[in-house]
Amino acid sequence: MPDRKTGSDHEPVSRRAALGLGVAVSAAAVSGAQAAPAPKSTAHEVDVAVVGAGFAGLTAARALRRAGRKVVVLEADGRVGGRTKAGRVAGEVVDLGGQWVGPGQTRLLALAKELGVAIYPQYADGKNIIDVDGRNVAYEGEVPALGPEATAEFAEVIGKIEALAAQVPVLEPWTAPMAAELDSQTIETWLAANARLPATRTMMRLLVRAVMSAEAGQVSFLALAAYAAAAGGFSPLISTRGGAQETLFDGGAWQMAAKMAQELGPAVVLNAQVRAIAQDAAGVSVTTAEGAWRGRYAIVTAPPAMAARIDYTPALPAQRDGLSQRMPLGCVIKVHVAYARPFWREQGLSGLVISDRTEFGPWFDHSPLRGGGGSLVGFFDGGPAQRWADRPAAERRAKVLKDVALYFGEAALSPVDYAEEVWTRAPLQRGGYVSVPPPGALTAFGPALRTPVGRIHWAGTETAEAWTGYIDGAIRSGEHAAQVVGGLL
Template sequence: MPSSLQESSPPASATHRTDVVVIGAGLAGLTAARRLVAAGHSVVVLEARDRVGGRTLNHDLGDGQVVEAGGQFVGPTQNHVLALADELGIGTFPAYAEGASVYVHRGRATRYSGDIPPDLLALPDIGVTTARIARMSRQIPLHAPWEARHARRWDATTLDSWIRGTTLGRGGLDLLNSFLGSAYGATAADASLLFSLHYIAGMGAEGVPGTLDRGIGTKDGAQERRFTGGSQRLSSTMAEQLDGRVVLDSPVRAIEQDDRTVTVRTDSSAWTCRRAVVAVPPALAARIRFSPLLPPEQDALFARLAFGQLMKCEAVYDEPFWRAAGLSGQGVFRAGSTVCSMFDNSPPGGRPGVLMGFLGGRQWRAWAHRPAHERRGAVLRAFAQVVGPEALRPRNYFEQDWTAEEWTRGGPTAIAAPGVLTELGAWRDRPFGRIHWAGAEHADYWNGYMDGAVRSGKDTADTVIEQEG
């Protein structure tokens, strides 16, 4: 634990004053706090966990090596998180993608190159689906998707129903669900078409349209690089720079406000400030007691922006043996497998070797409740289908189930079911008096990603700075 962090809340009944209270010490909250401090404001960051980083979390492999148990990948057009890393002196390295990937369908493993598995029966559906998604996503106003010309029609159906109505087979849908298992922690049946189009439209930057190819890709895509020392290092470095302004083990229970001040209450302290920035996932923000109450529309929206379900399963080996066989360690599994996708997650030096698989959405629901040893065996057997029987004998194995994290409750992002965006979406970022919102779910570009969190933290801090003068 960095020495600059306070390890617990101040003594019971303590009351403190500061200019701004930031709630949540993930990427969005820490970015906002850092920007506010640079502008001359006094700030405290209240974090419910005993650590910083939110949905980023490093796992210690020993010998100074770490691997990510939470958000990890970064790629082109994710300019805000990359710029932050550069400011903090944190480098990146390429995610390992040399050699062949493997596509597993009905127990058969097929090697391939590129980002799209060579399923001849599915390729026509994939081509039709991606072309139509590209055309439709360009019609989405990123700042207000509910204002799109066909917004109500697109928000009245799920992505699953739309694909089924526009393709002949299930191949394209099954492969898209392999991606959504890790991207949504859910399936195409859980998200509205409008939300999905907005999500894909945001996989870019100003002047660079978002594309599904960029979202699913490794080279030139969202899975292109990782951060040296693990992604949680971004947050721990910012927290150290904030020099004692981050208070851990301080879940915020209530927020009260009047025309001039905001009072933020934890179990053992109260903080009075001029503005508050709530930088926790919307579903958790809705559980805070607000006085006066949140507008009912905003409360309803936050409660309905439910997280998907995601678990990361990682196996550690003495070395990445699959590389010698010409394999990248990447695998895509069509419906029916234990995992939806897998990657070589080894540290930059290549030792030890680490394979990581996502259990998201349908796979999580099938396996999360089963005994740990059964799940471990099933995951390792899936890995073995891709890289061979040596995968069955790791020296270590661990899991991170994000639904079991009290201060996350799912992952990797919040998704909107049909009707949510058109009926309530306009309330997503609207300040509530002196209370402002930040977080990956409050970003238009790279919504739900680390870059979206950093962008949102910066934008919200700038709004507070402007209003405070």
């Protein structure tokens, strides 16, 4: 597992960037004292200060740099990547955060190509297991086997969501026909009116957890429709073949962030949590524990709930602050379990399990590309993540193994390695995969999500025009912010 303080073995460049800039760090930072807003003369001068070194921030900085602008990327964490992160299980480097890419995620696929990172298909041969509403079945293909009646109703429900999503403009969901009605209810309320069978409702709740890391009773239905619209429909969100879980990156998605940071070199400053942004008619002054920067513009890529922890002068408009108060991050814990071999394949199973009997799940086969080992990757999402985040790690591990053994047998109780990331407790991310607006948030406060506040521009996957919540969306948002801010310089 990477060391949070020093950066990881897999991020040598990020660490170099931090150390390089450490030389210029103020005495206040060394003594641990709170850095006060520095006078202009001692601040590092840039054209644009980018807050956050996730895919959005690194993309924006790279684009501005390539256009000849002077940038700094200020990252609170001791590593780059944000909601993507490298880990290690049974000697393999794995993604502890974002990992899959699917068709339509063209910006991420293009970045992978540019950076020389190969993709390979998610293993999906054999039978999936579905255990919903007391019916435990092994089935093949993308359509969950819920029984004839529920399968038909499930298809109908998906069709209705697709039809509504098609009417939702991704950048302005609050302008959709029926926006007020759709935003006045949770997904759970909508399901109560649109799905009659318990199995259909349970399946939908599990899918909402799996794609938004939140409970159906916590999220606005308009937010779900907008999320689906950004992905070109609900089906691409939940599918492996032809969907967002179709392919993986050889060596992990996190490495693309590391490679972008490598290109940016000392312009990426780690351990530089932005505490304050003050703006005036000429520019922005950005204060961090690692010193102060003066720029003409700032691009803030942290998700709204995290961006709200920064002190702004003058204070943000009420609309923006109200939005930040209504965009909680989903709750998620990601787990990798490694075995001597992928023994479930010998039973004709694909490794995919969706169950309402377990709290851990869904899980997928994640066996290494090279070598004979087997591994599974899975999640505690939404309520289960909330319930398990503060429990001892050993209890979580025991729970995961017990849940896996329920379907794969005793062999599941003897892994060779285990790794996890409790995103919900990560101090600088506080959750994932994405921010999940409750009812009323988008229609009342949505326009503040992207509207710049003076010289402060907002980016990050939450602001993307496509694939909101995904790495691809983060890249798109970074490209957009760089284009807009670049045009103002």
